[in-house]
Amino acid sequence: LNKGIINDSLCTTLIDDCTDVPTYTSRSVIAYVNGEYWGIYSLREKKSHGYMRNLYDINSDTINLRMANGDTEWGDSSEYDELVNFCNSNDLSIKENYDYVVSKIDLEEWLDFWIGQMYTANIDFFNLRYFNSDELDNGKWKAIFYDLDFGLDNYGYNSYTNAFCLGDGFHCHWANAAGPQNRIENVIIRNLFKNEEFKKLWLESLNKNLKTTWNKQRVMDRFNELVDEFEPEIARDRNRWGISLSTYNESINHIKSFIENRQKYVLSTTKSYFKLTDEQMKEIFGDLYA
Numbered sequence: 001l002n003k004g005i006i007n008d009s010l011c012t013t014l015i016d017d018c019t020d021v022p023t024y025t026s027r028s029v030i031a032y033v034n035g036e037y038w039g040i041y042s043l044r045e046k047k048s049h050g051y052m053r054n055l056y057d058i059n060s061d062t063i064n065l066r067m068a069n070g071d072t073e074w075g076d077s078s079e080y081d082e083l084v085n086f087c088n089s090n091d092l093s094i095k096e097n098y099d100y101v102v103s104k105i106d107l108e109e110w111l112d113f114w115i116g117q118m119y120t121a122n123i124d125f126f127n128l129r130y131f132n133s134d135e136l137d138n139g140k141w142k143a144i145f146y147d148l149d150f151g152l153d154n155y156g157y158n159s160y161t162n163a164f165c166l167g168d169g170f171h172c173h174w175a176n177a178a179g180p181q182n183r184i185e186n187v188i189i190r191n192l193f194k195n196e197e198f199k200k201l202w203l204e205s206l207n208k209n210l211k212t213t214w215n216k217q218r219v220m221d222r223f224n225e226l227v228d229e230f231e232p233e234i235a236r237d238r239n240r241w242g243i244s245l246s247t248y249n250e251s252i253n254h255i256k257s258f259i260e261n262r263q264k265y266v267l268s269t270t271k272s273y274f275k276l277t278d279e280q281m282k283e284i285f286g287d288l289y290a
Contacts, residue, residue: 005042007148010223011120015145018213019112022055023145030233039237040230049074058135068128068184080130080141087191098195106140111205113143114189118159119214119266120151125170125184155261160273164189199274207285210263220259227252
């Protein structure tokens with residue numbers, strides 16, 4: 001068991017319950033290898049086109065699965081590359097250009113996905129996967145929500161300035177030096193933020209998500225359920241790997257602190273990025289903004 005297992009299980013179940021964003025489901029198991037106790041593990045759906053095929057009941061031959069680094073994992077992702085090139089070459093503040101991009105992505109899911117990335121303060125974008133199929137939503141591209149190992153850490157993280165809107169792409173968590181090898185492209189989401197209609201939809205979706213998917217009490221309740229689930233087994237798991245139980249407890253308290261504080265910083269960074277007044281924040285977010 002590590003922090004990543006808790007993060008993934010917590011965040012993917014939360015977003016799966018409230019949105020249509022695709023994610024890889026999982027369950028916690030106790031593992032034995034040749035009869036020897038091996039601790040707590042997470043049994044997860046395999047990250048492949050087969051999962052998308054089964055989830056949406058579509059033909060494998062119609063699926064295109066693209067990784068964040070530009071590699072095609074299955075099918076043909078050239079349409080996605082063309083969309084990236086279009087965003088790089090055209091001003092999305094212009095309605096015609098914006099409408100074209102929106103026609104190629106599942107916008108509602110796109111909003112829910114990136115707001116999920118923001119709330120969790122995820123800083124590891126290397127495993128992002130995008131997919132589409134001619135048999136699903138007119139071939140619109142979707143993003144798969146998973147791999148939150150490096151999330152739920154820095155509750156003060158500003159996803160706007162540190163990730164979504166960086167001109168040189170997402171900075172991978174291991175990046176200690178400048179260079180293209182440490183960057184993952186963020187072209188579509190970065191350019192969408194140049195459009196006023198998208199900004200309006202983002203704020204509306206953020207308000208919805210903070211009151212549903214990422215409602216503070218809901219997140220804390222689900223987290224406590226997971227902690228209770230691990231409680232009977234955690235001491236044996238830690239002992240198996242020679243790790244102090246206090247290290248686990250520190251991680252639990254750190255995540256609790258994140259949940260307690262993250263909403264406040266999501267709102268404050270949103271206010272700053274969009275240059276909103278207190279009155280505008282109250283109009284958009286109501287009681288969330290106090």
